[in-house]
Amino acid sequence: MALIRASAPLSRALHRVFPSRPFHVQFWDGEAVPATTNNHAPTFYIRRPSALGQFLLSPGTLGLGRAYVDGSLAVDDLDGAFLVVEEWEPPRLSGSDRARLGMAIAAAAAPGGVPRRPALELILRGERHSAERDAAAVRYHYDVGNEFFALFLDDSMTYSCAIFSRGAQTLEDAQRTKLEMVAGKLELERGMRVLDVGCGWGSFAIHAAREHGVKVTGITISEPQAQLARERVSQAGLDEMIEIRVEDYRQLAPSSFDAIASIGMAEHVGESQIDRYASSLFDLLRPDGLLLNHAIAALDPHADPLEDLFSTRYVFPDGEPLPLSRVQLALERAGFHSEHVEGFRQDYATTLRHWTGRLDEHRDEAEAIAGVERTRVWRLYLRAARHGFDAGLTAVYQIRARRPA
Numbered sequence: 451m452a453l454i455r456a457s458a459p460l461s462r463a464l465h466r467v468f469p470s471r472p473f474h475v476q477f478w479d480g481e482a483v484p485a486t487t488n489n490h491a492p493t494f495y496i497r498r499p500s501a502l503g504q505f506l507l508s509p510g511t512l513g514l515g516r517a518y519v520d521g522s523l524a525v526d527d528l529d530g531a532f533l534v535v536e537e538w539e540p541p542r543l544s545g546s547d548r549a550r551l552g553m554a555i556a557a558a559a560a561p562g563g564v565p566r567r568p569a570l571e572l573i574l575r576g577e578r579h580s581a582e583r584d585a586a587a588v589r590y591h592y593d594v595g596n597e598f599f600a601l602f603l604d605d606s607m608t609y610s611c612a613i614f615s616r617g618a619q620t621l622e623d624a625q626r627t628k629l630e631m632v633a634g635k636l637e638l639e640r641g642m643r644v645l646d647v648g649c650g651w652g653s654f655a656i657h658a659a660r661e662h663g664v665k666v667t668g669i670t671i672s673e674p675q676a677q678l679a680r681e682r683v684s685q686a687g688l689d690e691m692i693e694i695r696v697e698d699y700r701q702l703a704p705s706s707f708d709a710i711a712s713i714g715m716a717e718h719v720g721e722s723q724i725d726r727y728a729s730s731l732f733d734l735l736r737p738d739g740l741l742l743n744h745a746i747a748a749l750d751p752h753a754d755p756l757e758d759l760f761s762t763r764y765v766f767p768d769g770e771p772l773p774l775s776r777v778q779l780a781l782e783r784a785g786f787h788s789e790h791v792e793g794f795r796q797d798y799a800t801t802l803r804h805w806t807g808r809l810d811e812h813r814d815e816a817e818a819i820a821g822v823e824r825t826r827v828w829r830l831y832l833r834a835a836r837h838g839f840d841a842g843l844t845a846v847y848q849i850r851a852r853r854p855a
Contacts, residue, residue, distance in 0.1 A: 455477070455479040456479055456499070456557075457481040457558045459558070460477075460481075460502075460554040461475075461477065461481040461482070461483050462554075466547075467541070467550075467551055468540060469541075470486050470541075471486050471491075472487040473491050473492055473494060473538075474491055474492070474493040475496065476493055476495045476496065477558075478496055478498055490530070491530070491534075492526060492527040492530035492531040492534060493525065493526045493527070494531065495523070495525065495526070496523060497522050498562055499559050499560070499562030500517070500520070500522045500562035500565040501562075502559035503559040503563070504517040505517065506556060506559055512759040515760040516567060516571070517565075518830060519570060519826055519827055520565070520823065522565070528829060528833060532833050532834065532837065536841075568823060569823075570764060570824060570827065572590050572763055574767050578768055579719065579720040579722050579768060581698050581700060581701070583768065584671065584698070584768070586767070587718070587767035587768045588670075588671045588672050590767055591672075591765065591766060592672040592675050594820050594824060595819055596651070596675070598816060598819045598828075601809060601812040601816055602804075602808035602812070602832075603808075604622045605622060606626070606629070606653040607650065607652075607653055607678075608651075609651070609653075609714060610713050611628065611714075611794055611798040611846045612624030612627070612797060612800070613631060614797050614801070615794065615796065615797050616631075621801070621808075624797075624800075629653060629658075630657070630661070631848075632654060632742050632744065632848070633654075633657065633658055633661065635740070635742050635790065636711060636740050636742050636850075637709070638658055638662040638664050639662070640662065640664065641663065642662075642664045642665070642708040642709060643667070643706075643707050643708050643709075644658055644664045644665065644708065644709045644710070645669070645705075645709075645710045645711070645734060646658075646666055646669070647699050647712040647731070648670060649668025649679060649694060650714070651675055651679045652668060652679035652682050652683055652692070652694060654668075654711055655694070656683060656686050656688060656692065659686075659691035659692050664691075664708075664709075666691065666692045666693070667693050667707075668692065668693070668694045668695070669695050669697045669698075670695075671698055672696070676694050676695070676696045679694045700726065700730060702730070704734075705734050706734075707734055707735055707739060708735075708736060708739050709735075709741070710731050710734065710740075710742070711742050711744075712731065712742070712745070713742075713744040714744060714745065714746075715745065716743055717745045717747075717769060717770065717771040718766070718769055718770070720770040720772075721770060721776070724772060724776060725784070727780065728781045728783065728784035729784040729785075735853045737853055738852065738853065738855035739853050740851070741781075741786065741850070741851045741853070742848060743777065743849045743851065744846065744847070745771070745777065745847065746771040746844055746846050747771055747773055747774045748771045748773055748843070748844060749842055749843060751773045753843075755769065760834075761831065761834070764827045765831045774845075774849075777847075777849065778791075781849065786851035786852065787851060787852050787853075787854055788850070788851045789851060790848075791849050792847065793845050793847050794848070795839050795842070795845035797846070799836050799839035799840045802836035806829070806833060806836065809828060809829060813825065
């Protein structure tokens with residue numbers, strides 16, 4: 451008598467309820483469900499029954515993400531698999547079909563027991579967007595290591611949207627274009643005092659000081675980031691021009707900067723703090739001074755970015771891109787006058803293609819630095835982020851605003 455494979459009932463159920471399938475499924479025990487659409491369809495490898503258990507515990511992208519992170523689910527074409535998950539519309543199932551499919555998944559998952567959440571998953575406690583919780587969120591994101599980010603960023607370590615739409619062909623040129631664009635919009639002149647909020651590894655601070663002769667104070671709440679930024683400042687011979695601090699924007703002492711750059715930081719402020727963010731920067735700027743706010747924005751004003759549990763638990767805890775209108779409202783409430791707004795949605799999609807390709811090229815090094823699971827997270831996340839810009843779910847905007855004289 452032939453041995454009945456544990457996944458056989460599920461295999462039959464998938465054949466029946468999804469007669470048209472743009473994907474292959476290969477189970478751990480040899481059962482398979484072939485695609486019906488084309489020979490280039492991605493293959494989902496269910497390596498262990500626990501992958502199905504993850505999906506039962508958390509139906510949707512979080513369960514799939516957990517199974518992918520712990521390795522019980524694998525794919526041969528990550529880009530193709532992502533598109534299937536995001537864009538394929540399965541047929542409407544009857545109540546009885548849903549019940550049969552659910553029972554088949556549960557039966558196949560049973561040998562794996564109740565799966566655990568991957569150890570990488572972060573669930574933050576405390577008040578969202580408090581200084582303490584924001585610091586914990588940033589530590590989780592950036593403490594993966596400076597060497598890891600260097601694998602896919604350009605030489606300037608600029609971790610925000612590059613500008614390709616002005617003619618740049620390489621990532622390095624596109625990032626230089628962006629840095630100079632910000633400097634131009636801020637009308638930088640020699641001797642000015644500039645605040646760089648969320649300074650990262652110091653790319654804008656170094657560019658502004660070296661190319662425009664300004665003095666820059668850069669702040670970040672990631673100590674490893676600040677350490678590398680200081681090293682890069684010293685290597686550029688700009689210690690007298692640039693100071694890098696580990697400090698929250700809400701804790702800065704009163705000052706009167708001539709210009710403020712905030713590049714890729716406001717999307718981590720959140721709805722609850724965006725008005726405080728705007729008023730804090732207003733108070734730190736001299737009359738007639740300029741602010742350049744560069745940030746990712748949600749294009750659907752009704753969307754809740756915190757519902758993306760995979761991203762908020764594995765990549766950007768509490769990341770909350772707000773609609774452009776909400777950011778402008780906060781700036782206006784604080785007293786700013788908006789002078790110029792410019793969008794770069796496709797530029798960020800192109801930037802993410804470069805980052806994804808570079809990380810894929812250095813996959814072995816990434817796994818040695820950050821581990822296999824975290825590398826899986828980032829390979830998936832960069833593709834998901836790119837899809838958001840390509841599909842018009844998110845954009846990035848630069849707002850130039852002035853404190854009235």
